[in-house]
Amino acid sequence: MSVMAPAADKKLTGLVAATFTPFTTQGEINLREIAHYIDYLKEKQGVNSIFVNGTTGESMSLTVAERKILAEEWCLKAKGKMDQVVVHVGCMSLKDSQELAQHAAQIGADGIAVIAPFFFKPTTTEALKNFLHEVASVAPTLPFYYYHIPAVTGVNVLGRDLMEGIEELIPSFRGVKFSGSDLMDFGQCVSYSQPHWSVLYGVDEQLLAALAMGAHGAVGSTYNYIGCHVNELMLAFEKGNLIQARTIQFKVQELLSFAKKLRFDLGVNKQLMNEVSGLCLGPPRLPVMPCPHAHAQSILQKYHSIFPEC
Numbered sequence: 001m002s003v004m005a006p007a008a009d010k011k012l013t014g015l016v017a018a019t020f021t022p023f024t025t026q027g028e029i030n031l032r033e034i035a036h037y038i039d040y041l042k043e044k045q046g047v048n049s050i051f052v053n054g055t056t057g058e059s060m061s062l063t064v065a066e067r068k069i070l071a072e073e074w075c076l077k078a079k080g081k082m083d084q085v086v087v088h089v090g091c092m093s094l095k096d097s098q099e100l101a102q103h104a105a106q107i108g109a110d111g112i113a114v115i116a117p118f119f120f121k122p123t124t125t126e127a128l129k130n131f132l133h134e135v136a137s138v139a140p141t142l143p144f145y146y147y148h149i150p151a152v153t154g155v156n157v158l159g160r161d162l163m164e165g166i167e168e169l170i171p172s173f174r175g176v177k178f179s180g181s182d183l184m185d186f187g188q189c190v191s192y193s194q195p196h197w198s199v200l201y202g203v204d205e206q207l208l209a210a211l212a213m214g215a216h217g218a219v220g221s222t223y224n225y226i227g228c229h230v231n232e233l234m235l236a237f238e239k240g241n242l243i244q245a246r247t248i249q250f251k252v253q254e255l256l257s258f259a260k261k262l263r264f265d266l267g268v269n270k271q272l273m274n275e276v277s278g279l280c281l282g283p284p285r286l287p288v289m290p291c292p293h294a295h296a297q298s299i300l301q302k303y304h305s306i307f308p309e310c
């Protein structure tokens with residue numbers, strides 16, 4: 001594999017889809033769907049950046065080898081189509097994370113992100129920072145993002161505390177993907193952030209509140225299938241049309257609260273994407289269970305009743 005030139009350091013903004021990992025019906029990674037997936041996001045959803053191998057991509061259920069093959073394919077097929085491909089390289093093992101970070105640099109990713117390890121959890125901010133530093137230091141030319149998702153990791157270090165002095169430790173630090181609902185911490189991250197950093201929000205059902213706090217963009221799973229509507233939300237907010245922005249945000253909430261009553265997990269989420277997009281992303285991988293047909297159908301019906309065609 002040839003080593004690519006370091007990615008240009010562009011600020012990550014706007015709507016970023018956290019992609020699902022395509023699997024065959026036998027549960028193997030399905031690379032053939034990736035090019036179609038990218039076209040779908042760009043043409044039908046107006047999404048121009050992707051966050052791959054994250055939570056939605058079931059990274060923790062993939063082998064390191066699978067994650068490399070997937071990252072390579074996403075970067076290759078996104079070339080000339082997507083503005084940015086950020087590869088999540090977080091693992092429970094520091095060595096695995098470093099291997100994936102080096103690999104992301106070799107394949108021309110635009111950035112890497114790292115989640116807090118959550119089996120042996122860092123018990124202090126310093127321990128978490130040291131872990132992130134060790135990963136970032138093997139790919140020093142790649143913009144580095146901390147992936148904050150405390151409800152999943154159980155690591156409750158505040159984003160703002162993590163940011164304190166971080167650039168001295170990680171010169172490639174470029175921001176946080178903040179998938180938490182603590183809007184005070186989020187606001188403090190934005191207020192502390194440097195002009196070349198991005199603070200992106202990852203709880204799709206309350207994006208508007210984060211925009212009011214100054215979010216530079218949004219990363220989420222639902223942007224795979226409601227991206228075009230959320231783009232309108234962001235545009236309305238930018239233009240100061242809060243009524244329109246709120247109307248769209250309330251629709252997102254209506255869909256998600258309906259889905260949550262029917263056990264909205266990754267299996268259901270992925271099936272909704274399959275149904276809406278017509279792509280063949282397959283089932284999730286165990287331990288995530290496939291979505292029962294009846295659930296998928298009623299959520300799909302709700303989706304169509306709330307969101308007309310883009």
Ligand SMILES: CC(=O)N[C@@H]([C@@H](O)[C@H](O)[C@H](O)CO)[C@@H](O)CC(=O)C(=O)O
Pocket residue numbers: 018019051054055056057152179202203204205219220221222256
């Ligand atoms: C816990 C979780 O999966 N959160 C999602 C959200 O997009 C979430 O699906 C959405 O807000 C619906 O609850 C993202 O923050 C995750 C994400 O960006 C990723 O897959 O890396």
